Amino acid sequence: MTFAVSDEFRDSFFEECCELLEAMQDGFSLMIDGRENVETIHTVFRAVHSIKGGAGAFDLNELVAFAHRFETVLDQLRSGKVRPTSELYLLFQQCGDHLSDLVSAARNGTDGNSETEALLLQRLQAATQIDLVPSTAAQTSDDDAGFVPLALEIAPLTAPAADTQHGWRITFNAASELFTSGNEPLPLIRALERFGPVKITADLSSVPSLDRLDPMVCCMHWTIDVETSETEDVILEVFEFVMDCAVVEIQPLTGADLSTIATPPKDAGSTGPDAGQQAPIALDDRDIAPSAPPIAATTAGGSASQTIRVDFEKVDKLINLVGELVIKEAALSQKIGQQQVAHDNAVLLELEGLKHLASEIQESVMAIRAQPVKPLFQRMARTIRDAAASTGKTVRLVMEGEGTEIDKTVLERLVDPLTHMVRNSVDHGLETQEDRIAAGKSPEGMIQLTAAHRSGRVVIEITDDGAGINRDRVRQVAEEKGLIAPDDHLTPPEIDALLFLPGFSSKQEVSELSGRGVGLDVVRSEIEALGGRMSVSSEAGFGSTFTISLPLTLAVQEGMVVDIAGQTMVVPIGAIKETLYATSATTHSIGLGEKMLSIRGCLMPVVDLGVKFGFRAEASDLRDRVLLVVETTANKQCALVVDALHDQRQVVIKSLETNYCKIEGIAAATILGDGRIALIVDPEGIARRATDFSPASALMAQTAHSEGGALETI
Amino acid sequence: MKPSESPEDQSTLEMVAFRVAEQDFCFDIMSVREIRGWTETTTLPHADSFVKGVINLRGAVVPVIDLSDRLGLGRTDPCDRHVIIVAVVDGQTIGLLANMVSDILSVDDDAVHPVPEMVSGKVRGFVSGVVLLEERMLRRLDLNSVVERSNPVAA
Numbered sequence: 001m002t003f004a005v006s007d008e009f010r011d012s013f014f015e016e017c018c019e020l021l022e023a024m025q026d027g028f029s030l031m032i033d034g035r036e037n038v039e040t041i042h043t044v045f046r047a048v049h050s051i052k053g054g055a056g057a058f059d060l061n062e063l064v065a066f067a068h069r070f071e072t073v074l075d076q077l078r079s080g081k082v083r084p085t086s087e088l089y090l091l092f093q094q095c096g097d098h099l100s101d102l103v104s105a106a107r108n109g110t111d112g113n114s115e116t117e118a119l120l121l122q123r124l125q126a127a128t129q130i131d132l133v134p135s136t137a138a139q140t141s142d143d144d145a146g147f148v149p150l151a152l153e154i155a156p157l158t159a160p161a162a163d164t165q166h167g168w169r170i171t172f173n174a175a176s177e178l179f180t181s182g183n184e185p186l187p188l189i190r191a192l193e194r195f196g197p198v199k200i201t202a203d204l205s206s207v208p209s210l211d212r213l214d215p216m217v218c219c220m221h222w223t224i225d226v227e228t229s230e231t232e233d234v235i236l237e238v239f240e241f242v243m244d245c246a247v248v249e250i251q252p253l254t255g256a257d258l259s260t261i262a263t264p265p266k267d268a269g270s271t272g273p274d275a276g277q278q279a280p281i282a283l284d285d286r287d288i289a290p291s292a293p294p295i296a297a298t299t300a301g302g303s304a305s306q307t308i309r310v311d312f313e314k315v316d317k318l319i320n321l322v323g324e325l326v327i328k329e330a331a332l333s334q335k336i337g338q339q340q341v342a343h344d345n346a347v348l349l350e351l352e353g354l355k356h357l358a359s360e361i362q363e364s365v366m367a368i369r370a371q372p373v374k375p376l377f378q379r380m381a382r383t384i385r386d387a388a389a390s391t392g393k394t395v396r397l398v399m400e401g402e403g404t405e406i407d408k409t410v411l412e413r414l415v416d417p418l419t420h421m422v423r424n425s426v427d428h429g430l431e432t433q434e435d436r437i438a439a440g441k442s443p444e445g446m447i448q449l450t451a452a453h454r455s456g457r458v459v460i461e462i463t464d465d466g467a468g469i470n471r472d473r474v475r476q477v478a479e480e481k482g483l484i485a486p487d488d489h490l491t492p493p494e495i496d497a498l499l500f501l502p503g504f505s506s507k508q509e510v511s512e513l514s515g516r517g518v519g520l521d522v523v524r525s526e527i528e529a530l531g532g533r534m535s536v537s538s539e540a541g542f543g544s545t546f547t548i549s550l551p552l553t554l555a556v557q558e559g560m561v562v563d564i565a566g567q568t569m570v571v572p573i574g575a576i577k578e579t580l581y582a583t584s585a586t587t588h589s590i591g592l593g594e595k596m597l598s599i600r601g602c603l604m605p606v607v608d609l610g611v612k613f614g615f616r617a618e619a620s621d622l623r624d625r626v627l628l629v630v631e632t633t634a635n636k637q638c639a640l641v642v643d644a645l646h647d648q649r650q651v652v653i654k655s656l657e658t659n660y661c662k663i664e665g666i667a668a669a670t671i672l673g674d675g676r677i678a679l680i681v682d683p684e685g686i687a688r689r690a691t692d693f694s695p696a697s698a699l700m701a702q703t704a705h706s707e708g709g710a711l712e713t714i
Numbered sequence: 715m716k717p718s719e720s721p722e723d724q725s726t727l728e729m730v731a732f733r734v735a736e737q738d739f740c741f742d743i744m745s746v747r748e749i750r751g752w753t754e755t756t757t758l759p760h761a762d763s764f765v766k767g768v769i770n771l772r773g774a775v776v777p778v779i780d781l782s783d784r785l786g787l788g789r790t791d792p793c794d795r796h797v798i799i800v801a802v803v804d805g806q807t808i809g810l811l812a813n814m815v816s817d818i819l820s821v822d823d824d825a826v827h828p829v830p831e832m833v834s835g836k837v838r839g840f841v842s843g844v845v846l847l848e849e850r851m852l853r854r855l856d857l858n859s860v861v862e863r864s865n866p867v868a869a
Contacts, residue, residue: 324773567757613759659806660768660777663759669768669775677756677768677775 013054017103020047031089045074060106082128167227167253174246178218191238195228323652329358330673370405373451380422387426394444404451406458417523429464463545469538471495496536500524561646565615575683577629582622597639605690608641630683638687727821732812735787740852745801752796778809786836803857
């Protein structure tokens with residue numbers, strides 16, 4: 001096929017492929033779970049079909065060939081000729097994976113794995129008894145044209161004509177008064193389509209230029225070749241009512257002409273996936289092909305989630321501007337507030353409206369960046385399948401909350417750490433089948449991926465039902481590597497936390513999968529670089545759960561505006577568990593100036609932020625001060641002392657590091673309504689330092705020194 | 715290091731001249747982004763005394779350095795008449811607190827002299843030369859050294 005396709009189209013084809021592959025994998029998951037319905041198989045079929053069609057337009061023959069065979073099998077399943085079994089579904093899933101690989105290979109201009117393909121095709125053939133391996137030249141050429149199914153659907157209609165190769169050429173020269181007499185050529189041509197495949201050639205030579213065009217006059221003439229066994233009279237009947245305002249001539253078709261109808265010229269399909277609509281026979285397929293795998297439906301399926309692709313920079317710029325708008329708006333209200341305007345003043349009402357608008361715009365703009373975690377999870381599903389195959393374990397993946405949305409940047413940067421973690425779960429977390437059976441568990445391991453919004457953050461959990469963390473072994477390794485002293489007393493969660501230390505890798509032999517010298521410490525620092533936190537919980541014999549908690553966005557945060565020794569600062573709401581007034585009943589002094597807060601039988605250190613930041617010399621009296629209870633990811637609590645709470649608002653995060661440097665205990669800065677800068681407290685960092693007692697956690701604090709640098713400027 | 719020095723073939727330098735603690739200073743005008751009036755800063759925890767805090771410069775967080783304090787000439791108690799010279803040094807935008815900006819000068823190369831030997835004290839480390847201009851003597855400020863040690867925490 002010789003026509004240049006710009007890279008832009010190519011790119012959008014591959015983007016579309018990603019969406020289609022996602023839909024396809026969704027369908028397979030449903031099938032495997034036994035939750036499929038009639039629509040599922042259609043969706044999958046359409047996805048594969050659209051990929052094939054598009055690939056044909058771009059000359060990606062390898063992709064077309066596989067997609068075509070896969071599609072054939074799916075079509076047989078769709079029509080009930082192949083019995084669905086769970087083995088077949090699993091095989092489909094693998095074929096889907098291979099199709100994804102082929103798409104990526106095509107995108108990168110590399111070759112797919114032909115061994116895998118041959119193997120898959122053999123298995124498909126064995127499972128379905130469909131002849132897949134040989135591929136005739138004709139078939140391939142049809143594939144290239146990209147509208148195979150349509151041609152296939154037409155075929156049965158032409159069946160009667162097959163033995164008596166027969167057809168008519170009709171020349172339809174409409175007189176200029178065709179329209180004024182209330183006639184329309186299109187229904188006539190459609191009527192001809194009922195007889196068989198048609199090929200229409202429009203003669204546009206007498207159409208004048210637009211400025212001289214009389215829309216009331218028909219200037220077009222048509223030559224219509226129709227392949228049919230009907231007689232001349234039957235054909236002419238169609239034109240009965242236009243005989244007096246058109247010249248209709250009819251003559252029999254030769255064999256050569258006929259063949260052009262049956263196999264339309266190749267270049268007709270070269271215009272892309274929807275070429276079918278431009279192919280001569282498909283003037284409008286609604287009437288002629290009730291059972292056609294509708295090309296129109298494919299497009300409709302694709303547009304179910306209508307999207308536009310926008311340059312990311314444009315969105316970021318918009319977000320930046322909206323941030324400035326919110327700041328300006330706050331500045332304006334502050335200025336008006338200082339003018340001592342009456343409360344019922346119309347200006348205030350208008351201002352209130354503006355405020356709502358501004359915050360709504362901000363939310364909507366932020367939502368543009370947010371994307372569901374589903375594609376990420378599906379990638380993990382693939383990783384898990386591959387990992388399971390290479391370790392010989394059977395793994396069932398359960399996904400929950402795939403619709404949870406998260407900032408696109410965060411999402412992209414989650415791929416590597418998450419891949420590492422799910423591989424870890426399969427490789428280290430789950431036992432071998434024999435061990436599982438011996439432990440009285442189902443031989444099939446389970447890994448659950450969950451995403452959910454929780455108090456302004458996104459929490460992603462990776463749970464396995466394996467043996468849990470072998471704490472004795474972890475301890476032993478940590479001692480061997482000199483990470484802890486043999487006489488250190490560590491609680492179980494502290495031992496679990498050792499896994500995140502640099503230089504820790506518990507598995508003795510380096511496995512193909514996760515043992516690549518990259519430990520969980522790297523995963524953890526990657527997560528922390530995103531402003532996230534990681535923790536692990538584990539129960540011997542029942543499995544482990546790794547929890548990643550991430551900010552919804554890197555650009556704004558919900559914050560509590562507080563007063564600390566005359567300084568206005570912001571504490572992220574997400575970190576605050578509760579706020580309370582300090583009383584002598586609940587706060588106790590321990591040692592020299594050290595204070596502890598006891599609530600509900602829980603003791604936690606009290607950190608006066610004013611002292612911590614050097615704004616005042618000493619924590620004098622805690623009376624009338626406000627305590628903010630914050631919790632670290634390691635489930636340690638700490639009470640932060642502030643002087644007063646002001647209000648709660650969305651703050652735009654600004655980096656301090658661009659022009660200054662990192663400050664301990666400060667996460668970032670923001671701009672308040674009056675245009676002044678307020679610093680955003682890093683409660684996690686402060687609490688972690690305040691609760692650091694054991695040597696292991698002290699070591700962890702050292703490694704985690706960068707958690708505040710997490711926040712990016714917008 | 716003299717970041718503000720122009721190419722050798724150019725015989726004149728454009729300098730912005732300003733006063734800090736009754737002394738005249740100057741540096742290459744190309745480093746200056748803007749000059750603005752004093753605005754209240756937000757205090758930074760654990761910062762050096764000469765870091766007055768940060769201000770909002772059209773959405774960017776910019777630290778302000780009290781030049782007088784930085785040069786060891788005593789702390790400034792800023793009021794509305796003080797100015798902040800916003801400069802870019804090594805890609806970082808900083809604000810320099812000064813008493814006033816006096817003028818913008820075209821200085822011939824040969825008017826720039828090395829710092830006299832007998833000058834000692836803190837100032838010397840921040841001055842890359844002196845400019846003699848009629849009755850006046852301007853200290854040419856080396857912005858890099860002003861900024862360098864003002865970020866002690868930056869590793």
